[in-house]
Amino acid sequence: MSLKGKTAIAGLGITRMGKNYDHSNALGFAAEAISLALADAGLKRSDLDGLLVTTGVSYRDGLASFALQDSMRLTSRLLADVNAGGSSAGTAIAMAAQAIATGTANVVACVFGDAPLKPPTPGGKGGGAGDAYGTPRGLDSAYGAFGANWVYALLAQRHMYLYGTTQDQLGAIAISERQWANRNPMAQFYKEPLTLEDYHASRWITEPLHLYDCCLVSNGGVCVIVTSAERARDLKKPPVYILGVGQGHHPGPSVESLDTGIPIAKETAFKMAGVELKDIQVAELYDCYTITVLLSLEGYGFCKKGEGGPFAAQTRLGHAGSIPVNTGGGELSSYYMWGMTPVSEAIIQARGEGGERQSPRHDVVLASCQTRNLSTHSAVVLGTNP
Amino acid sequence: MAEEAKLILNVTRDLKPFFDAARGHKLAVQKCDKCGQLRFPPAPLCLACDSDQASWVTVSGRGQVFSFTIMHRAYHPAFKAPYTLAVIELNEGVKITSNVIGIEPSKVKCGMPVEVVFDKLNEEVTLPKFRPAS
DSSP states (O other): OOOTTTEEEEEEEEOOOBSOOSSSSHHHHHHHHHHHHHHHHTOOGGGOOEEEEEEOTTOOSSOHHHHHHHHTTOOOSEEEEOOBTBTHHHHHHHHHHHHHHTTSOSEEEEEEEEOOOBOOOTTSOOBOHHHHHOOBOGGGGGGTOBTTHHHHHHHHHHHHHHHOOOHHHHHHHHHHHHHHHTTOTTSTTTTOOOOHHHHHHSOEEEETEEGGGBOOOOBEEEEEEEEEHHHHHTSSSOOEEEEEEEEEEOOSOHHHHOOOSHHHHHHHHHHHHTOOGGGOOEEEEOOSBHHHHHHHHHHHTSSOTTOHHHHHHHHTTBBTBSOOBSTTOIIIIIOOBTBHHHHHHHHHHHHTOOGGGOOSOOSEEEEEEEETTTTEEEEEEEESOO | OHHHHHHTOOOOGGGHHHHHHHHTTOEEEEEETTTOOEESSOOSSOTTTOOOOEEEEEEOOEEEEEEEEEEOSOSSTTOOSSEEEEEEEETTSOEEEEEBOSSOGGGOOTTOEEEEEEEEOSSSOEEEEEEEOO
């Protein structure tokens, strides 16, 4: 049985992003995002019968899905925490589509919430975002390896060594995404332009990654409501059909070969959707770092392996030809909601709601989610026609 | 630095032979008892033949920088930025994450030959690190 076109995204809810202290924890942002998505779809809370919850690094109080189910007084046929790291959004949407297509549930909310930023205290300092993400892991931490930045820096360094990729090319990705963000009123960097000089002048995080090679940290929530294609057609917004979903998990570690889980996820998702790469009109690629975008462009085959640097610099992610990539500004310049960043912008583009940044062609849109240094991947192909 | 560094290091049962060897200034990795394939970090199964039987063997401690990054922020008081984190490809083919020391971080290059040195943090923990090959 193919899932193609059987289900659709009927609702999208996005809270304010960034230094947003409307809620004290991830669940508050998740609940707000669910309410926004229900209103967007023209659905009531009682219409929901499925809840798939992903929380970022900040929520450490056990199963978020149970807590949210309780606090929102939901009655569900499907309830789970979904944690495949940054890949979770694509994973949850696939689970929702499968559940709906097989009659396990009817209206499923896939929601992400995170609140790593703490409000400033009187006389003290706010933030602490880096601390939330700077977790030690096993033996490597004895050598000063904390968080995720360093692993992606190793990928960038290796790519530079093997293929001659330059700092300017990584910078071009950061700048192109910023230019998209400057057209996106929801973006944290909406009003702040970025030049190559700014990029080079920004501090090193883990060399060769500058500050602007690394994604934002955001408080916020995003909810996507999935239902059957039939039901979606009767709701408020034009349906965004789920045409194909796929996961791909490479054994890793990715630094060894610079190979990723993308080709496996792509094969499944594209085959289900009945599309080839040339059919994709907008690509929203997970971009926790500039190098992630570069390796994703190669992984999907937008350019050959090793040529991601020149490709990104020449096409400027769609500003100067080729396919529009990360049209909302991505995680680098818009907001960091893990896989919900590419997924939310893919939905906006497919609906034609992108305003100044809207791609004229948006019938087939790709959202790609990754984690584990690109070894774990999920892909979602969305479209305006079933 | 020693006591602070110890705080974040969990010497697990899997890694005990690695640290036992390091105290005696030897670099040890796992070797499959069945097919002889080397592996690091320690893992339950051989990637070549699936055998779960393995021993620890000493390797040369010579290799090259496979990739590296310069950490410009210390997330723990045991470390002083900038410092070099690297994946070292040992001559025996196994890769290990470590520090490159004894050289300015900005001078480190991929492909650079390195050799192991031992950094004694305290009586329990000695860490194998790498410096430019002599």
